[in-house]
Structure formats: structure tokens, C-alpha cells
Amino acid sequence: MSDTTINDLVGCIYDAVIEPSRWPDAIEAIRVHYQFQLAMLGIMKLPTIVPLVQVSCNVPQQYAESLPHLTMHIPELWGGPAVSARLPLEEPLLHSRMRGFETKDHNRYYLDWVRPQNIVDQVVILMANDRTMNASLGMAVHADRKPVDDTELDELRILAPHLRRAVMISDLLDASIEANATLEAAFDAIGSGVVLVDKDLGILHANTVATRMLDREEPIRYQAGRLDITRPLVPGQLEDTVRIAASNEAGIGRRGLSLPARRGDNSPVALHVMPLEQRSDRAGLPNRAAAAVFIADPVVDSNIGVDAVSALYGLTPAEAKVFGHVASGRTSTEITLDLGIAPSTLKSHLLRVFDKTGRRNRVDLVRLADQFSIPA
Structure with a gap:
């Protein structure tokens, strides 16, 4: 074929x-x-x-x-x-x-x-x-x-x-x-920056975190009407990745593609491009949306894999915190102490996370987070 x-x-x-x-x-x-x-x-x-x-x-x-x-x-x-x-x-x-x-x-x-x-x-x-x-x-x-x-x-x-x-x-x-009424509302509720772009990198929507990044031009910026990485390791890599997402779904694979970049202090930052082409007319997504670009917040320690999963599976903020701790391999005792919740509350959150994600145990949740994680 x-x-x-x-x-x-x-x-x-x-x-x-x-x-x-x-x-x-x-x-x-x-x-x-x-x-x-x-x-x-x-x-x-x-x-x-x-x-x-x-x-x-x-x-x-x-x-x-x-x-x-x-x-x-x-x-x-x-x-x-x-x-x-x-x-x-x-x-x-x-x-x-x-x-x-x-x-x-x-x-x-x-x-x-x-x-x-x-x-x-x-x-x-x-x-x-x-x-x-x-x-x-x-x-x-x-x-x-x-x-x-x-x-x-x-x-x-x-x-x-x-x-x-x-x-x-x-x-x-x-x-x-x-x-959430729209997928944009779900994106606005998470801790990572999310920018929805068309095939030419025109910005169609930026959530609250991404807007702050664009304002300070770190690690992304708005230049000549297009989204750009402020300090890309490979010039043109974002453009090439979004182009693949928009025109060759088979080429980008199931989970999207990860892009390494640098912050102003030369520390690493990672972006993740997830294809949205062919589904931009539904769930309130802007028309012509070709890809969602997830960016870890350079100020807070944000797990982009956890944020992406939380948005896509509709986890509440409390469920997202529990999911993030489980994905990090923390024990139930550590999670209850860190979040200040009772073991019964933790169990309730976990059951809802299992139900929403269709996973059966903690190992499955770790694997799910890994599927969306990106290297620093």
C-alpha cells in the first residue's frame, strides 16, 4: 500500500x-x-x-x-x-x-x-x-x-x-x-502551556499559562504572526513537526512528537505536538486547528505528561494531583501526607481516575503518563 x-x-x-x-x-x-x-x-x-x-x-x-x-x-x-x-x-x-x-x-x-x-x-x-x-x-x-x-x-x-x-x-x-463546554476550557484548567495552531503555525488559541509565556517570550514567542520557539535547538523544527501533523498523520505516530528546546538560562524545556487536524470542528476547537502544542511551564515544576492526560481525560484538579503523584511512583502514605487527605479520600480519587482513564491499576497509570511524557 x-x-x-x-x-x-x-x-x-x-x-x-x-x-x-x-x-x-x-x-x-x-x-x-x-x-x-x-x-x-x-x-x-x-x-x-x-x-x-x-x-x-x-x-x-x-x-x-x-x-x-x-x-x-x-x-x-x-x-x-x-x-x-x-x-x-x-x-x-x-x-x-x-x-x-x-x-x-x-x-x-x-x-x-x-x-x-x-x-x-x-x-x-x-x-x-x-x-x-x-x-x-x-x-x-x-x-x-x-x-x-x-x-x-x-x-x-x-x-x-x-x-x-x-x-x-x-x-x-x-x-x-x-x-467543560469546550476543549479550550479543559486546556485552560491545566498547569502546562497549550497553544492551538493551524498548519501555518498561526495561533488560534493559547491557554492562560501559554499566554504568560508569550508575553515574556519564554520559551515561546509570537513572531511575524506565527508561533515560534524562542531558543530552538534545531531551527524550523516546530514548523516541520506541525506540518507533518497537518498533512501526514501516518508520519507523526500515535502520541505526537517531542521537541527539545532551551530556556533563557540555558536549562532544557520540552514541547509536545499532538495532531488535531481532521477534528477541529468538534468540541469547540477553533476551525482549522492542526495541532496542540504543550509546553512545560518554565516557572513551575509542571509534568506535561500528567497535564496532557488530565486535560484529555477530564480529570478534576484533585484527581490530577493524585494521578501525578501515582505517575511519579509515590506510595499511598506519601500521597496522603503530601496532599493532606485521608486514605479513604485517596481511594475515592483513585477509583475515579481508574474509571475515567479506563485503567485497572497503578502500573497502568504510570504507563499512561509515560505515553505522553517528553524528555527534558
Whole structure:
């Protein structure tokens, strides 16, 4: 698959983040490109079992109507509920290579739904599978299509992180607009500087912390109508990174890119560019927003990874403090003493952090913080 095709498909995926009604177009584009018989995307909010997105491409009406009555039999085909719960995220799973495939001839879903459509295999990509959300894309292989090979699975591995990112960002933006009216309000509530820019580095929004940085021109500045790093280690690096974010989503990866810079006293400072292209019309984001640039405050000891996670997952200030301490590896005793709270209060905050982030334990929270952390 060429870079152009990758970018086209990725663009379709993020079009759906801007406008959920475009999900059918995105899934159909993937289905047609790989010549799958049908494709189905399901995004379910848990534990309320509220469907956020349900898309069926090329599924005959009679089978679309009968599917809800058969879904209870699907986990058996993948090794049973316990095995299904542990399936990896972002990995294209070819059913014929999975444990449980051998049970198909005795499975009602297979006998009543799969076999009558002459489907011989399927690829499933899980984007979320925890107590807060279940999201998956299933694509069926017709008997007339050649078997799915490793090259195609490798190509789907390129698309899978973008699918998952689109699903998670859609959910986060929806949660943010409900809790904060706009994502800008969430950015204004955190301790790191955040600047939303267009593809040409024009400033569309700067939160309170970033505005102070711009006023003193440290470590960022407003020059010739564009955002710039006051003392970049590599001239033009910010411009190049935002350009990639705006025009080549596949090139910037899942977590954005980190940029090292220097403060006036020559101490290191780090910026983090997170792509926003294709989703700027939602959740109050300014139109044309291509990227969010996170900057650690040069005055306070701010953890940009913690701040980014706190904003995106809608953590309250108290929950953000607890999250930051946990991410730093501090014990419960140390946290309660430092924050002056009771152990029961700490437990309540932690449970809410686990619930909002979809993580199960402290180790998962540390890993989540590390995903957004940037080197000094």
C-alpha cells in the first residue's frame, strides 16, 4: 500500500472524528480497498451499553436485523469470554489463526450468520475492551476472495492505531464538551502551556499559562504572526513537526512528537505536538486547528505528561494531583501526607481516575503518563 493510500485512508478515519456521520464512509473506504465482503464498526459505551457508533457496510438487511440475537455466541468463536477479554488492542486478528476457530461448525452465530453469506474468515481490530468502552472493527472475507496474507495484516497494523486513536479522541472530545463546554476550557484548567495552531503555525488559541509565556517570550514567542520557539535547538523544527501533523498523520505516530528546546538560562524545556487536524470542528476547537502544542511551564515544576492526560481525560484538579503523584511512583502514605487527605479520600480519587482513564491499576497509570511524557 502506497503512502498516498495510507494517508487517504487515515484522512477518512479522522474525517469521522470531525463528523461521526462520516464513519460509514471511512469504514467503506477500508472495506473496498481490501475487498472485504462486509465490514462492521461498533463503539459501545459501558456499563450503560449505549451505542456511540454502529456502522454496517454491505451487510444485507436480513442479516443486519438478525445479528443482535446472535452476538452472545461470538465470544465462543474467539476462545471464550476469558480469552476474548485479553485479546490485544490495535492488532489485526485473523480468525482462522485464533483459538476457537475450530468450534465454528457448532456455533450458532457461524451457522446462522457467517456460513449463509459464504464468509470463510474475518479480521477483527479491537480499539477498546475495558469496563468503560468496547470498540471493534470486523471485516469479513468472502470465499471468492484470496486469503488474507501477512502483507495485508501489516498494512492494517498501520491503520489500526489511527482507528483506535480516532475512537478514543471522539469519546474524549464528547466527554470534554459535556464537562467543560469546550476543549479550550479543559486546556485552560491545566498547569502546562497549550497553544492551538493551524498548519501555518498561526495561533488560534493559547491557554492562560501559554499566554504568560508569550508575553515574556519564554520559551515561546509570537513572531511575524506565527508561533515560534524562542531558543530552538534545531531551527524550523516546530514548523516541520506541525506540518507533518497537518498533512501526514501516518508520519507523526500515535502520541505526537517531542521537541527539545532551551530556556533563557540555558536549562532544557520540552514541547509536545499532538495532531488535531481532521477534528477541529468538534468540541469547540477553533476551525482549522492542526495541532496542540504543550509546553512545560518554565516557572513551575509542571509534568506535561500528567497535564496532557488530565486535560484529555477530564480529570478534576484533585484527581490530577493524585494521578501525578501515582505517575511519579509515590506510595499511598506519601500521597496522603503530601496532599493532606485521608486514605479513604485517596481511594475515592483513585477509583475515579481508574474509571475515567479506563485503567485497572497503578502500573497502568504510570504507563499512561509515560505515553505522553517528553524528555527534558
